[in-house]
Amino acid sequence: MLQPLVPEQVRRAVAAATTPATRLILAFAAVHAPRVAQIATLMLDDVDIGNRRLTIAGRVRPLDDLTLKLLLNWLEHRRTRWPNTANHHLLINNQTANRTTRASNHWISTAIRGQAATLERLRVDRQLEEAMDHGPDPLHLAEVFGLDEKTAMRYADSARRLLETSAESWSVVAASTDDQC
Template sequence: MAAPAVVRDLREHWAPASAQEFMLDDVDLGNRRLTIAGRVRPLDDLTLKLLLDWLEQRRSRWPNTANLHLLIHNQTADTTGRASSHWISAAMRGQDAPLEKLRVDRQLEEALPHGPDPLHLAEVFGLDEKTPMRYADSARALMERPLETDPATSP
């Protein structure tokens, strides 16, 4: 079975090793949060929708599972074990954009509307102290770049 869409979306933010550790208790739908490795992260609209869809699919497909891991499949639904990183990674195989490019694009997408704020990026993505500075610098460069003009209308 192919990994669900929520896996693809979560993988834009977090590595398969951390995604396979997600537990049902890590999801706080009421407050739109997901706890990852002890850090609470907000859920954007798309991720929340995908997560709700996955939880509905999970409940209808395996209604009697005792597995408390968020991401399960046919072989793990009858156990308490976690899904493998191989199964989680399968969702990205054959895609046009590699995972790292999706992750960088998502971080820049977050940086642009909030301004080049490394503290915001560090909090949202759980980045170490040097990485958010690079993304903030990239966002700053994009924000300061003049708007492109249509060559057909330029003098």
């Protein structure tokens, strides 16, 4: 069964993200749940700031306030650091700024490597959170994140179990409270 991250794990990952690029990468994983390779292949054209949209792997997603802020910070940093780059990838670094290739998956995930809340764990946590917040509906998960049916059913099943466990815990607490009254 998939398990959510604990807040301390997320806090440590946030603290490890110290550059504009890593902060944006962390937000992508935690809010929009793309895989590392999908983050690496994002292009400047995948960002529509005026309409507050982001296209990841062909799926259009609304840009939340946090991601928008971090995206604007990154774009300003990118423009200042590499004003003449011809690279149309959203995320570039010293090695890719003078070429047109994408940044490596290794570079994308380096900043929080070694953390309990890796980019992959943040992605999984976000999808599990969606399943718990909006009900364990695999069709909803497949639509929001572009998951295949088996993966969507696995997230829905884990969310259902977590919700049932939580409900059972509350029943025990409520019964205990009633006994004390």
